[in-house]
Amino acid sequence: MIAARPAVATNRTLLGVVIFIASESIFFLAIVLAYIAYREAGLATAKATLDLGRTAIFSLALFGSSATMVLATRAESGRWLAATFILGAIFLTGQGAEYARLLGSGIGPGSALFGTTFFTLTGLHGLHVLAGLVALGALFTASFRGDRAVRAVAWEAVGMYWHFVDAVWVVVFSVVYLGTLL
Amino acid sequence: MTAIPLWVRRPAGERVGWLRTVDHKEIGVLYIGMGVAFFALGGLEALLLRAQLARPEERFLDPETFNQAFTVHGVTMILLAVVPLLVGFANYLVPLMIGARDVAFPRLNALSFWLSLAGGIVLYFSFLAGGAPDTGWFSYAPLAERAFAPGTGVDYYIVGLAVNGAGTIIGAINLAVTILLMRCPGMAISRVPLFVWMTLITSILILGAYPALTAALVMLLVDRGLGGHFFDPAGGGQAVLWQHLFWFFGHPEVYIMILPAMGMISEVIPVFSRKPIFGYAFVAGSSVAIAFLSFGVWAHHMFAVGLGDTENAIFSATSMLIAIPTGVKIFNWIATMIGGRLRMTTAMLFAVGFIAMFVIGGLSGVSLAVVPIDLAVTDSYYVVAHLHYVLFGGTMLGIFAGAYYWFPKMTGRLLGEVLGRWHFWTAFVGLNLTFLPQHWLGAVGMPRRVFTYAADTGWGPLNLISTIGAAILAIAIAIFLVNVVRSLRSGEIAGDDPWDAFTLEWSTTSPPLPENFATIPAVTGRRPLWDRKHPELRDAR
Numbered sequence: 042m043i044a045a046r047p048a049v050a051t052n053r054t055l056l057g058v059v060i061f062i063a064s065e066s067i068f069f070l071a072i073v074l075a076y077i078a079y080r081e082a083g084l085a086t087a088k089a090t091l092d093l094g095r096t097a098i099f100s101l102a103l104f105g106s107s108a109t110m111v112l113a114t115r116a117e118s119g120r121w122l123a124a125t126f127i128l129g130a131i132f133l134t135g136q137g138a139e140y141a142r143l144l145g146s147g148i149g150p151g152s153a154l155f156g157t158t159f160f161t162l163t164g165l166h167g168l169h170v171l172a173g174l175v176a177l178g179a180l181f182t183a184s185f186r187g188d189r190a191v192r193a194v195a196w197e198a199v200g201m202y203w204h205f206v207d208a209v210w211v212v213v214f215s216v217v218y219l220g221t222l223l
Numbered sequence: 224m225t226a227i228p229l230w231v232r233r234p235a236g237e238r239v240g241w242l243r244t245v246d247h248k249e250i251g252v253l254y255i256g257m258g259v260a261f262f263a264l265g266g267l268e269a270l271l272l273r274a275q276l277a278r279p280e281e282r283f284l285d286p287e288t289f290n291q292a293f294t295v296h297g298v299t300m301i302l303l304a305v306v307p308l309l310v311g312f313a314n315y316l317v318p319l320m321i322g323a324r325d326v327a328f329p330r331l332n333a334l335s336f337w338l339s340l341a342g343g344i345v346l347y348f349s350f351l352a353g354g355a356p357d358t359g360w361f362s363y364a365p366l367a368e369r370a371f372a373p374g375t376g377v378d379y380y381i382v383g384l385a386v387n388g389a390g391t392i393i394g395a396i397n398l399a400v401t402i403l404l405m406r407c408p409g410m411a412i413s414r415v416p417l418f419v420w421m422t423l424i425t426s427i428l429i430l431g432a433y434p435a436l437t438a439a440l441v442m443l444l445v446d447r448g449l450g451g452h453f454f455d456p457a458g459g460g461q462a463v464l465w466q467h468l469f470w471f472f473g474h475p476e477v478y479i480m481i482l483p484a485m486g487m488i489s490e491v492i493p494v495f496s497r498k499p500i501f502g503y504a505f506v507a508g509s510s511v512a513i514a515f516l517s518f519g520v521w522a523h524h525m526f527a528v529g530l531g532d533t534e535n536a537i538f539s540a541t542s543m544l545i546a547i548p549t550g551v552k553i554f555n556w557i558a559t560m561i562g563g564r565l566r567m568t569t570a571m572l573f574a575v576g577f578i579a580m581f582v583i584g585g586l587s588g589v590s591l592a593v594v595p596i597d598l599a600v601t602d603s604y605y606v607v608a609h610l611h612y613v614l615f616g617g618t619m620l621g622i623f624a625g626a627y628y629w630f631p632k633m634t635g636r637l638l639g640e641v642l643g644r645w646h647f648w649t650a651f652v653g654l655n656l657t658f659l660p661q662h663w664l665g666a667v668g669m670p671r672r673v674f675t676y677a678a679d680t681g682w683g684p685l686n687l688i689s690t691i692g693a694a695i696l697a698i699a700i701a702i703f704l705v706n707v708v709r710s711l712r713s714g715e716i717a718g719d720d721p722w723d724a725f726t727l728e729w730s731t732t733s734p735p736l737p738e739n740f741a742t743i744p745a746v747t748g749r750r751p752l753w754d755r756k757h758p759e760l761r762d763a764r
Contacts, residue, residue: 053327057400064392064430071438071468075453082459151450154459161445161453 047194058198062205065169069209072165073216076158080220083155088221090148092139099135100214102128103170107207114200117192119184125203126177129170132210136167159217166206166213173199173206229634229711232734245329246737247314250336252633254311257340258304264347265299266700268292270693273657277690279678289674290357291376295346297360298380301476302387303343305614308622309483310339310394313422315633317398319728320416322407322746324738327400335394342387349379356380359672361473362443364454364465369447378447381440388433388440395429398422407727409746416726416749417500420507421486424514425479431518432475439468463528470521478517480614481581482510484621485552488574491624492556494724495571496563499750499762502555509548516545526597535594542592549585553578568722569643573624576651580616584609587662602672605665611658615696623650623703630710631717635733639714642706649699656692660685725750 049055080087106128113121143149143156150160176199183195230252233239239246241253271292275284284292314332318325326332349355356376358367367377402423406415443465445451452458454465485506493500500506522530522538556578565571587609591597600606623646630638665671669682676682720729730752731740748754748762 051404053400053404056404057328057396060396060399060430064396064434067431068434068438071435071471072441075438075442075464075468078464079453079460149449150445151452154452157445157449157451157453157458157460160449161442161451165441 047197052194052197054194054198055201058201062201065205069165069212072162073212076162076216079154079158080216083153083158084221086148086153086155087159087217090143090146091218091221092142093218093221096135096139096214096218099132100210100218102135103132103207103210106132107204110200110203114196117184117196119181122177122181122184126174126181129174129177129203133167133170133174136163162213162217166209169206169209173203176202228734230734232732232736234737243333245325245333247318247326247329247332248633248735250332251311251313251315253336254307254314254339256311257336257343258306258308258311261299261303261307261343262305263700265296265304266697268296268299270697272296273690273693275674276676276686278687279676279680279683281675284674286674287354287357290672291350291355293672294356294359294362294380298346298356298384299343300614301360301480302384303339303346305480305618305622306391307339309425309480309618310391310398312487312622312625312629313398313418313425313483314394316629316728317401317419317422318405319632319731319735319739320419320726321402321405321410322727322740322744323401323405324740324743326397327405328397331393332397335390335397338390338393339387340390342383342385342390344383345386346379346383349376349383352379361466361469363469364443364446364462365456367443367447367465368455370455377443381444381447385437385440388437391429392433395426395433399426399430402426407743407745409751413504414746414749416486417489417503417506418483418486421482421489421510424510425482428475428479428482428514428517432472432479435468436472439465439472442468463525463530466525466528467521470524471518473524474521475514475517477613478513480618481621482513484577484618484625485510487621487625487628488556488577489552490726491570491574491628492559494628494722495566495568495574496560497566498559498563499725500555501558503749505551506555509551512548513545516541516548520545523592523597526594527601539592539594543589546585546589546592553582568627569638569640569647570624570627572644572647573620573627576647577617577620577624580612580620580654584612584614584616587612600665602670603665604661604669604671607671608658608661608665611654611661615654615658620650623647626703628722629728630707631721632728632733632735634711634714635717636710636714637717637721638710639706642702642709646699646702646706649695649702653692653695653697653699657689657696658692660688660692664689720752723756725753727751730755
């Protein structure tokens with residue numbers, strides 16, 4: 042039913058996205074390494090203030106959104122795409138709640154080293170999720186018009202970016218949140 | 224005098240403005256124009272610095288202006304002049320060389336250029352907004368923190384570099400995809416011209432290095448704008464983190480600036496030696512080795528920081544290691560010339576000049592990789608001498624070689640050879656007068672970035688020679704600009720292939736058609752145009 046999917050090895054757009062993601066990985070690597078370098082100094086604050094349980098639940102929404110994105114891409118389904126969008130938005134809401142709670146208790150990017158590194162790392166990830174939501178929204182709108190050939194690439198490209206944003210959160214969640222268990 | 228089209232041969236009546244063009248050739252010319260404009264600005268800043276340093280206890284510039292001038296000079300030359308010049312040539316030439324009609328993403332290509340330019344404009348706007356950055360081009364923390372740099376200069380530095388870097392990264396994605404997926408039939412990756420190889424490797428270096436700079440800039444912005452503590456020792460941060468991130472970008476940046484120039488002379492030398500390049504695979508392979516190693520040498524900029532003997536020894540070793548693949552290329556170029564029928568055109572003069580000057584800069588670089596020597600001369604004029612031999616003696620001479628070689632393709636007219644020779648010799652004398660004495664100044668202890676020095680240091684005479692050299696260099700650049708303007712108006716008509724060259728860009732018209740080729744070529748070897756002109760003497764592969 043579905044024609045041959047565009048492949049990274051031959052499709053310009055997808056290869057471009059892969060290279061872009063590789064470059065973005067270096068960017069996040071630098072920020073994550075900075076967080077790890079300063080982890081000791083902020084560990085006590087992190088243990089005392091981060092809400093591991095609730096963030097884990099919101100993280101499940103983001104991890105689940107990768108699954109719905111796979112289903113959306115495979116069937117070029119607007120419905121699964123909407124589900125992905127909603128799960129992504131739920132994750133961002135959770136992050137917003139965490140921010141509000143921390144800021145309310147006096148922890149901000151300028152308060153101490155923990156706040157500086159935490160808000161920078163999670164904030165940059167959050168901005169990438171937001172960019173992903175914009176891309177999902179654009180794809181959702183475009184999925185109701187346009188010709189098939191163009192759309193197949195767009196589905197794949199947005200999907201790859203979304204999985205990347207998800208994968209970055211696996212690292213960030215492990216380092217920042219699961220790291221408080223060590 | 225015939226009116227011939229410039230840059231692109233468009234059908235009569237068809238006009239596309241510079242603001243909305245997405246043609247890779249016109250965007251290449253825009254990049255080159257940006258590079259020339261910022262090179263002029265950076266050059267004027269350098270002349271101010273040299274005028275101030277010509278005599279001891281001079282008061283031509285005040286210390287604050289001096290700090291701004293050397294900071295903006297460095298940022299300008301590296302990020303706003305040299306990189307755009309090299310990216311501009313790559314933009315113009317890569318699709319032509321691989322037999323493609325354009326780059327992979329023409330509109331993104333335009334975005335790359337305009338972002339790069341916007342970053343430069345933001346940086347220069349700082350002069351109007353209360354003062355340019357004055358913390359040096361690598362803007363070390365904690366000096367660059369709000370407490371010690373309270374003005375807005377560093378903020379413009381952050382935003383300008385981040386925006387410029389975004390443009391450069393997008394451009395690198397574009398060129399990499401173009402080279403990987405858009406080669407014409409028969410153009411295996413083992414057959415692309417070496418300039419294309421160097422562009423591919425440079426793109427990979429940009430994609431690995433620039434994000435580290437962006438990350439560091441974001442952290443500095445958080446520190447300065449939101450009161451963060453990344454590089455603030457009083458708040459528990461570590462200033463050395465900035466150095467690690469900056470030089471993780473900064474050292475590959477050196478190769479980003481030299482590899483494309485090496486690619487240029489790897490095109491020029493074979494054509495004017497009437498031989499194929501000696502050891503094509505070694506030139507390409509040694510560059511891959513340089514690219515890998517370049518990400519493992521950054522701490523040689525930090526020997527004096529006190530990382531520890533083990534760290535210093537490791538980074539000293541990797542830095543010396545990188546001299547090996549670099550040296551390999553020197554032998555490739557010399558071996559290409561040996562036994563060739565040399566034609567000493569201006570392009571060839573600059574290419575040979577590149578080899579000689581780059582060897583000097585390379586050797587002083589190896590000496591700086593020796594930790595005890597570095598500890599003795601770090602932050603002195605010895606370092607200034609070294610980096611200018613590489614960047615002016617190497618990169619800029621390479622760019623001039625490329626300019627004389629490809630100007631006829633871009634404009635349809637040859638650059639004047641008589642003025643070209645004047646340009647070469649004044650540049651050659653000027654750069655050696657400017658930078659050679661700085662080795663001695665550094666060795667006897669003159670620190671870089673001081674706005675003046677006492678008379679009893681004895682540094683006056685060598686500084687005066689250096690300033691005279693800078694004036695001669697300015698004359699050289701003026702000769703070049705005059706040559707360009709005159710040649711654009713009345714230069715000798717070039718024809719499609721004025722050098723009897725080897726590669727595909729010379730198989731199309733000068734300047735090329737909007738879509739480069741009437742029909743997409745098919746190739747069977749590394750010198751497709753040679754094969755076409757001499758079917759009986761085709762290359763074996």
